[in-house]
Amino acid sequence: MSAVEFKGYALTDPSRWNDLKVSSFQPKTFAPDDVEIAITHCGVCGSDVHTLTQGWGESKLPLVVGHEIIGHVTRVGDKVKEFKKGDRVGVGAKIGSCMQCRPCKSDYENYCPKSISTYNSEYPDGVVSQGGYATAIRAHQQFVFPIPDEIESRDAASMMCAGLTVYSPLKTYGTGPGKKVGIMGIGGLGHYAVLWAKAMGAEVYAFTHDKSKMGDIKKMGADHIINTEEKDFFKPLANTLDLIVSTRDVFSPDTPLSDYLSMLFVHGKFITVGIPDANQPLPSLHPFSFASNGCLIGGSSIGSKKDALDMLELARKKNVRPWIEEMPMKDVGKALQNVKANKVRYRYVLTQDLN
Numbered sequence: 564m565s566a567v568e569f570k571g572y573a574l575t576d577p578s579r580w581n582d583l584k585v586s587s588f589q590p591k592t593f594a595p596d597d598v599e600i601a602i603t604h605c606g607v608c609g610s611d612v613h614t615l616t617q618g619w620g621e622s623k624l625p626l627v628v629g630h631e632i633i634g635h636v637t638r639v640g641d642k643v644k645e646f647k648k649g650d651r652v653g654v655g656a657k658i659g660s661c662m663q664c665r666p667c668k669s670d671y672e673n674y675c676p677k678s679i680s681t682y683n684s685e686y687p688d689g690v691v692s693q694g695g696y697a698t699a700i701r702a703h704q705q706f707v708f709p710i711p712d713e714i715e716s717r718d719a720a721s722m723m724c725a726g727l728t729v730y731s732p733l734k735t736y737g738t739g740p741g742k743k744v745g746i747m748g749i750g751g752l753g754h755y756a757v758l759w760a761k762a763m764g765a766e767v768y769a770f771t772h773d774k775s776k777m778g779d780i781k782k783m784g785a786d787h788i789i790n791t792e793e794k795d796f797f798k799p800l801a802n803t804l805d806l807i808v809s810t811r812d813v814f815s816p817d818t819p820l821s822d823y824l825s826m827l828f829v830h831g832k833f834i835t836v837g838i839p840d841a842n843q844p845l846p847s848l849h850p851f852s853f854a855s856n857g858c859l860i861g862g863s864s865i866g867s868k869k870d871a872l873d874m875l876e877l878a879r880k881k882n883v884r885p886w887i888e889e890m891p892m893k894d895v896g897k898a899l900q901n902v903k904a905n906k907v908r909y910r911y912v913l914t915q916d917l918n
């Protein structure tokens with residue numbers, strides 16, 4: 564028996580990508596490892612826009628997106644020991660994995676080849692996963708995170724994807740005192756990257772072309788703000804940065820990637836977390852671009868439960884809070900439009916208005 568009715572704001576017609584209609588849907592079959600959650604908050608992620616506009620390929624229909632979910636546990640399966648009814652929890656961009664493979668057994672369950680995305684994925688029972696612009700969701704306990712009492716739900720929501728997506732590479736690649744870390748693109752993800760990297764003790768270099776954001780970025784704690792519209796902005800920083808986390812999700816053949824790489828210190832890493840539409844590959848690079856500093860290019864995809872728990876502890880201990888705007892879930896169309904137009908400062912969080 565489910566304690567909640569499953570319905571949400573769904574895409575029904577891709578030609579009207581942000582005109583979402585309230586629709587009921589069938590949840591996955593409840594399993595012994597599952598946690599059922601009544602949703603109170605859901606952040607609006609760029610992935611939602613890429614999916615709704617069909618930029619990452621044709622989506623299933625009808626489809627409820629949203630994967631920055633906070634709510635209260637309404638039901639737990641027999642194998643769930645960590646959570647009980649009433650607990651406040653979060654769910655991010657993944658909702659299940661095989662729990663058998665090498666990544667799953669190495670605390671890299673977010674890299675499981677059989678992982679199930681929070682929406683637009685198919686469960687083994689054939690049901691399509693539906694996201695967080697909805698009343699409720701079911702998730703495997705490994706993909707459910709307990710929210711510390713000190714962090715309000717409105718603040719925790721966007722940590723579930725945006726926060727975790729940048730926290731994971733910052734941690735993996737050694738962000739801490741004595742390290743110089745560059746953050747490229749200060750939007751939803753980038754603003755978190757600045758906040759986390761500062762809280763982790765690094766010297767933070769924020770790269771943006773948007774002059775209107777520079778005052779905010781200073782308040783977020785960036786030590787240096789670099790205007791990428793300025794000619795040769797990269798030259799004074801040659802051989803400086805230990806790590807660049809790039810949140811850009813738009814690339815063109817003339818994106819000056821080799822200029823960015825030239826700013827890395829020896830064996831420095833350029834990690835991209837932004838995923839552009841399918842027709843926008845990274846610009847081509849000549850091996851010369853790696854020769855002067857032995858730099859590396861890589862990617863990172865959300866984070867594991869271990870990363871999520873670490874991140875929440877950092878937020879709790881260092882009192883890190885995101886810059887968000889709240890609105891009721893029925894205004895999701897407007898929120899999506901503003902995310903697409905790059906007008907959000909710096910993340911929208913939708914509050915539940917369905918019952």
Ligand SMILES: [Zn+2]
Binds near residue numbers: 608609610630656725
């Ligand atoms: Zn996301």
Ligand SMILES: [Zn+2]
Binds near residue numbers: 676
């Ligand atoms: Zn697996």
